[in-house]
Amino acid sequence: MLKRLTKVWPYLLMAVGFTLVLGLLEGYVMIQLMGLFDLALGKQMEQFTTESMRVMRLALTLVPIAIIVTCTKNLYKRKANELMKDYYLEKVYAKNISEFYSENNAKYLSALTNDFNTLEQKFINPVYSIIDGGAVFIAGMWMIFTVNPKLVSLGLVLVVINTGLTFLLQKPITKQTTARSDLFEGYTGYIKEVLSAFHIIRNNNLQERIQNNFDEKSETVQHRGYLIDRLLSYVYCMQNTVSNFMILGVMGVAGYLALQGEGTIGGVLLIVEGMFRILGPMMMISEAMPQIATVGGIIKKIEATLTNHEETKEEIEHCELGKGISIEGVSFGYEKEQLILEDVNVAFRTGEKYLIIGPSGGGKSTLLKLLRKYFNPIEGTIWMGDTPLSSIKKEAYFKQISNIDQKVFIFEDTLRNNLTLYKTYTDEEILEALEKAGLADFVNNHPDGLERMLYDDGKNVSGGEKSRIAIARALLEKADLILLDEAFSALDPAKAKEIEKSLLDLEGVTIIHVTHVLFKEHEKDYNEIYMVKNKQVYPYPKHAKQAS
Numbered sequence: 001m002l003k004r005l006t007k008v009w010p011y012l013l014m015a016v017g018f019t020l021v022l023g024l025l026e027g028y029v030m031i032q033l034m035g036l037f038d039l040a041l042g043k044q045m046e047q048f049t050t051e052s053m054r055v056m057r058l059a060l061t062l063v064p065i066a067i068i069v070t071c072t073k074n075l076y077k078r079k080a081n082e083l084m085k086d087y088y089l090e091k092v093y094a095k096n097i098s099e100f101y102s103e104n105n106a107k108y109l110s111a112l113t114n115d116f117n118t119l120e121q122k123f124i125n126p127v128y129s130i131i132d133g134g135a136v137f138i139a140g141m142w143m144i145f146t147v148n149p150k151l152v153s154l155g156l157v158l159v160v161i162n163t164g165l166t167f168l169l170q171k172p173i174t175k176q177t178t179a180r181s182d183l184f185e186g187y188t189g190y191i192k193e194v195l196s197a198f199h200i201i202r203n204n205n206l207q208e209r210i211q212n213n214f215d216e217k218s219e220t221v222q223h224r225g226y227l228i229d230r231l232l233s234y235v236y237c238m239q240n241t242v243s244n245f246m247i248l249g250v251m252g253v254a255g256y257l258a259l260q261g262e263g264t265i266g267g268v269l270l271i272v273e274g275m276f277r278i279l280g281p282m283m284m285i286s287e288a289m290p291q292i293a294t295v296g297g298i299i300k301k302i303e304a305t306l307t308n309h310e311e312t313k314e315e316i317e318h319c320e321l322g323k324g325i326s327i328e329g330v331s332f333g334y335e336k337e338q339l340i341l342e343d344v345n346v347a348f349r350t351g352e353k354y355l356i357i358g359p360s361g362g363g364k365s366t367l368l369k370l371l372r373k374y375f376n377p378i379e380g381t382i383w384m385g386d387t388p389l390s391s392i393k394k395e396a397y398f399k400q401i402s403n404i405d406q407k408v409f410i411f412e413d414t415l416r417n418n419l420t421l422y423k424t425y426t427d428e429e430i431l432e433a434l435e436k437a438g439l440a441d442f443v444n445n446h447p448d449g450l451e452r453m454l455y456d457d458g459k460n461v462s463g464g465e466k467s468r469i470a471i472a473r474a475l476l477e478k479a480d481l482i483l484l485d486e487a488f489s490a491l492d493p494a495k496a497k498e499i500e501k502s503l504l505d506l507e508g509v510t511i512i513h514v515t516h517v518l519f520k521e522h523e524k525d526y527n528e529i530y531m532v533k534n535k536q537v538y539p540y541p542k543h544a545k546q547a548s
């Protein structure tokens, strides 16, 4: 992620450049002002008037530069945030589907909200604060240098002490910040669950229990935040004390020199102003440095959530179904020691239709997940034509297949976009797919037709309509292979039969259909029916008795 942030350097450099110009110009104006002060004290009124006009003009140039500084600073922050979030989403979508689903996706939600807020507050903003503070600090040192170069060394002592204090407390703060990020992850997951289970909680009067759990979790997160703030306040407090002593010391020395006749009153005022210009940024830098030091743990954690643990080399970019898909000696289990399928051999020939049935938990969906390339077999090979499926790039394979599931996701968008999934099809193609999916009336009976809006994962359509939208999507894709997993479970039997018939009539398309529901009148239209049971795939009904 930090590598991706290097793209933000041009914006940061631009902001740094203008900030530095502003800091130095402000310092220069201050030096000139103190000169004016000495002229006034020396009653050199004529020179004072001419110089005043010059310094005034100089001071006015600060206004446009200050505006440019604010704009470039905001541009840097915007770009840095955009780059980090773009990088994150790109990496999330590079995750293996199986790994994404095997984890609680609250961790991604938490990263995109809590962790990225932390990164903005404790990395992107502090990086700029350090630079901004650095520019003002340099100007302050320069102001002191013009009066008495020896006093500059005191400013440097201040830097060393503050940096030392920061590093001293960096480790415990980093530990606490990472721990809080972990807590936020669990907390986000919990909130997600509580909101998703709203109706179960209300119907079963579980509010009190949920409230207590929520209070407990919320308190733990807040307490961790309190510990971090307490540690940080120790650091700030020590840094403040050191800085205050330093400023008093410098003011004392400068006053003494002025009394000894080794400087002017304007010079003493310039030193005091310079000291404040050193002190302010020192505070800013002192606060920013420990914050930056704490984000290392969060960045590591974010990177860990983006890593794919199972990586097989996929080199083949184009694939075709060829003679079909065959499974040879395939074994698979979600955990290696607990196989769900063992030494399975089965072939699905191109253009043919297959029905997969079997008891609940028998492994039907697992077989489909292997065919969908969500997982690779532990042993054996799945062949697509003559090519091992594991060596085909996911993007290439996904172009060849269509998936229809029991659970259908609906985007908050028009029906058209939900059907086409943002690809281009003619209205004729869309209407043909709608007809086959039994959705023609659904479109014709609504005044907005294809442009009707669907909201919040399809809240304004029925479960059966959602299923039919998924079927129409698959038909539109005109894939060579359609994989269905309980796709008709939300449909009434008449509708389900009608749509199944449309799919069975698709010429040249291979269909593998996992279901609990077997329509007797369609049995003959399937080339083969398989039963998944006892870790095996048996032809059905030939071996039905033996399998059950």
Ligand SMILES: Nc1ncnc2c1ncn2[C@@H]1O[C@H](COP(=O)(O)OP(=O)(O)OP(=O)(O)O)[C@@H](O)[C@H]1O
Residues within 6 Å of the ligand: 102, 334, 335, 340, 358, 359, 360, 361, 362, 363, 364, 365, 366, 367
């Ligand atoms: N992601 C997973 N991680 C671990 N175990 C899993 C996972 N998904 C499924 N299983 C287990 O694998 C076995 C087979 O599950 P699968 O979903 O393939 O069965 P199924 O035949 O499709 O069942 P159903 O008809 O009830 O949907 C079950 O014991 C299930 O608990």
